[in-house]
Amino acid sequence: MTAFATTGSNGTDVRLTGISKAYGDVTAVHPLDLSVPAGSFFALLGASGCGKTTTLRVIAGLEEPTTGTVELGGRDVTALPPYKRPVNTVFQSYALFPHLDIYENVAFGLRRRGVKSVRKQVDEMLDLVQLGDYARRKPQQLSGGQQQRVAVARALINHPDVLLLDEPLGALDLKLRRQMQLELKRIQTEVGITFIHVTHDQEEAMTMADTVAVMNAGRVEQMGAPADLYETPRTTFVANFLGTSNLITADVVGTAGDDVLLRVSDTKLTLPGKRCTVGARVGEKLLVGIRPEKITLTHADDAGTIADGRNRLTGRIAQSSFIGVSTQYLVDSPAASGLSVYEQNIERDPRLVPGADVVLHWNPDHGFGLDSAQAVSAGKPDEAGTDVVEAGTDAREAGT
Ligand SMILES: Nc1ncnc2c1ncn2[C@@H]1O[C@H](COP(=O)(O)OP(=O)(O)OP(=O)(O)O)[C@@H](O)[C@H]1O
Numbered sequence: 001m002t003a004f005a006t007t008g009s010n011g012t013d014v015r016l017t018g019i020s021k022a023y024g025d026v027t028a029v030h031p032l033d034l035s036v037p038a039g040s041f042f043a044l045l046g047a048s049g050c051g052k053t054t055t056l057r058v059i060a061g062l063e064e065p066t067t068g069t070v071e072l073g074g075r076d077v078t079a080l081p082p083y084k085r086p087v088n089t090v091f092q093s094y095a096l097f098p099h100l101d102i103y104e105n106v107a108f109g110l111r112r113r114g115v116k117s118v119r120k121q122v123d124e125m126l127d128l129v130q131l132g133d134y135a136r137r138k139p140q141q142l143s144g145g146q147q148q149r150v151a152v153a154r155a156l157i158n159h160p161d162v163l164l165l166d167e168p169l170g171a172l173d174l175k176l177r178r179q180m181q182l183e184l185k186r187i188q189t190e191v192g193i194t195f196i197h198v199t200h201d202q203e204e205a206m207t208m209a210d211t212v213a214v215m216n217a218g219r220v221e222q223m224g225a226p227a228d229l230y231e232t233p234r235t236t237f238v239a240n241f242l243g244t245s246n247l248i249t250a251d252v253v254g255t256a257g258d259d260v261l262l263r264v265s266d267t268k269l270t271l272p273g274k275r276c277t278v279g280a281r282v283g284e285k286l287l288v289g290i291r292p293e294k295i296t297l298t299h300a301d302d303a304g305t306i307a308d309g310r311n312r313l314t315g316r317i318a319q320s321s322f323i324g325v326s327t328q329y330l331v332d333s334p335a336a337s338g339l340s341v342y343e344q345n346i347e348r349d350p351r352l353v354p355g356a357d358v359v360l361h362w363n364p365d366h367g368f369g370l371d372s373a374q375a376v377s378a379g380k381p382d383e384a385g386t387d388v389v390e391a392g393t394d395a396r397e398a399g400t
Pocket residue numbers: 023026027028046047048049050051052053054055200
């Protein structure tokens with residue numbers, strides 16, 4: 001059992017109300033409301049420069065907000081200096097003390113507070129991060145992942161109610177990153193305190209967090225459980241930034257029961273009304289979103305075998321890449337060019353090669369409908385800089 005279990009610390013909730021930050025005429029964070037429940041693993045996800053670190057520094061008290069209040073466990077701490085807040089931060093550069101061994105690095109916070117007997121707590125912390133055997137090494141004698149765990153132990157020993165992590169895995173290679181993601185998740189589950197993790201890596205955010213807030217240009221675009229964000233993105237930015245989405249512009253031509261009926265280049269598509277984030281009016285346009293793995297490819301010669309009730313588009317394979325677990329296709333369709341389709345490699349149809357005529361088909365329930373006023377390519381990797389989306393501000397705010 002860890003020191004946390006014995007003291008019963010289980011974190012506290014964090015509430016930001018109307019928090020904004022301007023540096024001169026640069027607005028790093030627009031007025032922002034965030035509520036992080038006690039004991040949750042919360043991720044702030046967004047591209048470089050979108051205001052993640054600024055938000056974290058405001059919570060820690062390292063940055064004074066231009067407007068708004070910070071509450072921890074219901075207490076307004078906006079005016080408190082950092083050292084009076086029950087918060088610790090782990091930065092990307094772990095900033096370990098090079099001249100101290102691992103044991104003393106972890107003991108540091110206790111010694112500074114004048115705690116006389118540190119042994120039991122330090123041992124528990126080293127066990128928690130599985131570095132008991134490394135206590136007498138110096139930081140430079142550890143791997144990047146091990147140093148990262150020392151940094152976490154050094155912060156946790158102060159029993160913060162909230163641990164802030166700013167891209168703590170940024171210096172690690174991909175394999176170690178994946179390992180550390182699971183490790184951090186385990187530690188958080190064990191100590192039960194509130195973790196707020198900042199990252200620009202969508203896979204990392206989805207792997208670790210209970211709740212992800214997707215930030216774009218100083219605003220929260222959408223917040224929710226990873227699966228909900230992925231399955232039901234509310235903006236084109238979220239649809240493209242979290243995984244890959246095909247977004248097809250279609251005309252709304254009618255309704256049938258709860259379904260919205262659409263047309264794109266003489267092909268009819270259906271979308272359940274509850275899957276649309278905007279009202280669909282006949283004569284207007286809608287973006288129909290569909291994830292690549294939800295689409296099945298059938299060779300045009302077998303089109304008759306496709307079950308009724310599925311949405312279908314015709315197309316021609318432009319590219320295919322075999323990547324082991326799946327094959328990824330780019331398909332040009334009269335409805336849209338460059339549609340992405342991922343097929344699991346179970347029974348591969350040898351006819352599905354570039355140049356082949358195919359039908360793309362999917363269950364209408366798997367689509368989602370977005371406001372067509374937004375930029376279709378917002379949040380795509382090649383454009384993931386700042387200020388990607390200018391259109392669709394209203395839809396973005398509705399999604400927060
Ligand atoms: N001290 C400062 N003075 C002026 N502008 C600043 C300052 N700190 C941050 N900014 C600006 O505020 C915006 C948000 O910065 P922030 O560090 O919060 O981004 P971030 O989301 O953490 O990005 P990254 O992923 O690159 O770390 C950026 O445009 C940045 O240039």
